[in-house]
Amino acid sequence: MTVIDCNKLACPEPVLKTKAALDSIEEGVITVIVDNMAAKENVTRFAEGQGCTVSPKAAGEGWDLTIAKGYGCELPDTMPGSSPEARNLPTAILILSDKMGADDKLGDVLMRAFLSTLSKATMPPAKVLFMNSGVLLTAEGSEAIEDIEALAVLGVEVLSCGTCLDFFGKKDDLKVGAVTNMFDTVETLTEGYRVTTIR
Amino acid sequence: MKLEIPVDDSVLIGLHTGDDAGVRLLDERTALVQTVDFISPVVDDPYTFGQIAAANSLSDVYAMGGAPITALNVLAFPCKELSREEVTAILQGGADKVAEAGGALLGGHTVESPELFYGLSVTGLVDPAKLISNANARPGDKLILTKPLGAGMVSTAVKGGMASPSHTAEMVRSMTTLNKKAAEAMSAVGVRCATDITGFGLIGHAAGIARESKVSLIFEWERVPLLPGAKEAFSLGMVAAGAYANRERWQGVVEVTAKNPEETLLYAADPQTSGGLLISVAPQEAERLLEEIKSTGTPGAAIVGEVASGDASLIVR
Numbered sequence: 001m002t003v004i005d006c007n008k009l010a011c012p013e014p015v016l017k018t019k020a021a022l023d024s025i026e027e028g029v030i031t032v033i034v035d036n037m038a039a040k041e042n043v044t045r046f047a048e049g050q051g052c053t054v055s056p057k058a059a060g061e062g063w064d065l066t067i068a069k070g071y072g073c074e075l076p077d078t079m080p081g082s083s084p085e086a087r088n089l090p091t092a093i094l095i096l097s098d099k100m101g102a103d104d105k106l107g108d109v110l111m112r113a114f115l116s117t118l119s120k121a122t123m124p125p126a127k128v129l130f131m132n133s134g135v136l137l138t139a140e141g142s143e144a145i146e147d148i149e150a151l152a153v154l155g156v157e158v159l160s161c162g163t164c165l166d167f168f169g170k171k172d173d174l175k176v177g178a179v180t181n182m183f184d185t186v187e188t189l190t191e192g193y194r195v196t197t198i199r
Numbered sequence: 200m201k202l203e204i205p206v207d208d209s210v211l212i213g214l215h216t217g218d219d220a221g222v223r224l225l226d227e228r229t230a231l232v233q234t235v236d237f238i239s240p241v242v243d244d245p246y247t248f249g250q251i252a253a254a255n256s257l258s259d260v261y262a263m264g265g266a267p268i269t270a271l272n273v274l275a276f277p278c279k280e281l282s283r284e285e286v287t288a289i290l291q292g293g294a295d296k297v298a299e300a301g302g303a304l305l306g307g308h309t310v311e312s313p314e315l316f317y318g319l320s321v322t323g324l325v326d327p328a329k330l331i332s333n334a335n336a337r338p339g340d341k342l343i344l345t346k347p348l349g350a351g352m353v354s355t356a357v358k359g360g361m362a363s364p365s366h367t368a369e370m371v372r373s374m375t376t377l378n379k380k381a382a383e384a385m386s387a388v389g390v391r392c393a394t395d396i397t398g399f400g401l402i403g404h405a406a407g408i409a410r411e412s413k414v415s416l417i418f419e420w421e422r423v424p425l426l427p428g429a430k431e432a433f434s435l436g437m438v439a440a441g442a443y444a445n446r447e448r449w450q451g452v453v454e455v456t457a458k459n460p461e462e463t464l465l466y467a468a469d470p471q472t473s474g475g476l477l478i479s480v481a482p483q484e485a486e487r488l489l490e491e492i493k494s495t496g497t498p499g500a501a502i503v504g505e506v507a508s509g510d511a512s513l514i515v516r
Contacts, residue, residue, distance in 0.1 A: 012359035015436040037447075038440040046436030 027070020237318025249292020272307025346475025349429025415509025
């Protein structure tokens with residue numbers, strides 16, 4: 001990604017550098033580093049005037065302005081993991097169903113593909129939590145056991161809800177990972193993890 | 200450490216009021232007006248820059264109701280980057296404006312500097328009975344602005360190569376126009392309060408009037424003239440850093456109720472080079488004075504608001 005360092009530059013230089021960078025791409029994302037309010041507001045106004053989306057983040061004495069050109073999407077500040085604090089947190093994935101989405105057949109395929117891809121991800125999660133019918137994936141009869149075992153081998157903590165296993169009559173049929181209780185689940189969801197939920 | 204200035208009864212206007220120039224009484228019918236100002240280039244053409252810098256320096260005398268009599272050049276420039284011809288052109292631009300103002304250029308002082316600066320120290324005379332200051336606005340007065348705002352934005356766009364030739368020409372025309380005729384017209388109708396709009400923008404200089412006159416100034420934003428190209432420059436991010444600094448400094452005394460308040464505040468904070476006069480005039484004289492000013496070289500002048508009793512605040516509505 002292109003990074004334009006506009007530290008110590010006086011107006012209108014930051015805008016001119018931003019313009020040159022945006023003019024050189026059809027679409028894409030650039031980051032403009034500014035160290036004063038005038039440059040921040042001018043670059044933002046210029047880029048927005050050109051139809052780009054600007055996401056400012058405080059960085060040191062100034063701001064990093066992430067400018068997306070050509071995409072119809074936004075980079076909201078509340079996007080999971082967008083703040084530096086959240087980015088450094090370990091990830092936990094909460095799986096609430098044995099299928100991904102509503103359609104049974106497609107849901108099956110997607111869930112299998114998800115778990116298999118997850119084990120090959122560059123940044124695998126710290127924890128995967130299976131709840132509700134999600135526990136059917138870790139118990140006897142699941143076709144995803146191998147993929148989930150691959151995750152466990154990577155050091156991913158695989159946890160299944162004891163109450164849920166009990167409910168589905170699979171209490172003694174857990175094939176991969178450990179059983180967890182609601183106390184641990186609440187701790188994971190509320191403290192120290194960036195949680196992504198799959199239903 | 201605090202700057203200590205000895206009290207002198209003959210000083211009618213000194214440092215403490217933040218006015219445009221200092222004024223010292225010479226005799227019952229004569230007071231001396233003195234000012235100095237210099238600026239960095241706002242345009243590429245050296246002769247034009249000289250004219251603008253001189254018009255900007257002379258303006259402070261006009262804002263006090265005075266007439267310039269003498270002037271001295273103040274020039275700092277990088278010897279290796281500027282040719283003799285360019286330096287001569289700058290000084291010629293200044294000399295021509297001093298002559299147009301009716302003053303005599305007596306000399307000046309030049310130093311080498313990594314950056315180019317040019318301006319003038321100007322001395323003028325004023326009848327103390329007709330002295331104009333920023334402390335004499337009265338509730339009920341109308342406010343006339345003699346030149347459109349937006350010069351800071353358009354000149355930033357010029358610097359960035361993002362101003363159209365016609366917008367640049369219009370800005371140059373405004374900046375090279377002396378406030379001479381407008382000042383003569385206001386003195387003729389007995390105006391006692393005015394200031395020129397320069398680096399602090401409309402809000403900064405208007406705040407000076409509000410503070411020193413102990414009044415509130417109310418601006419009708421739809422009537423405030425803007426240079427052509429100012430809005431384009433604004434949306435291209437061509438806003439001078441000075442506008443943000445002015446906003447920071449004065450936003451506490453300004454209440455903006457006009458639509459697009461953030462945008463409006465930046466226009467009102469835009470620093471002007473060789474800007475117009477902001478005149479506080481008795482309501483019954485306002486229309487007549489406006490017509491006179493419009494017909495003598497500054498057709499963009501407008502009545503932009505009025506003075507109300509108040510607490511040194513500004514309202515932009």
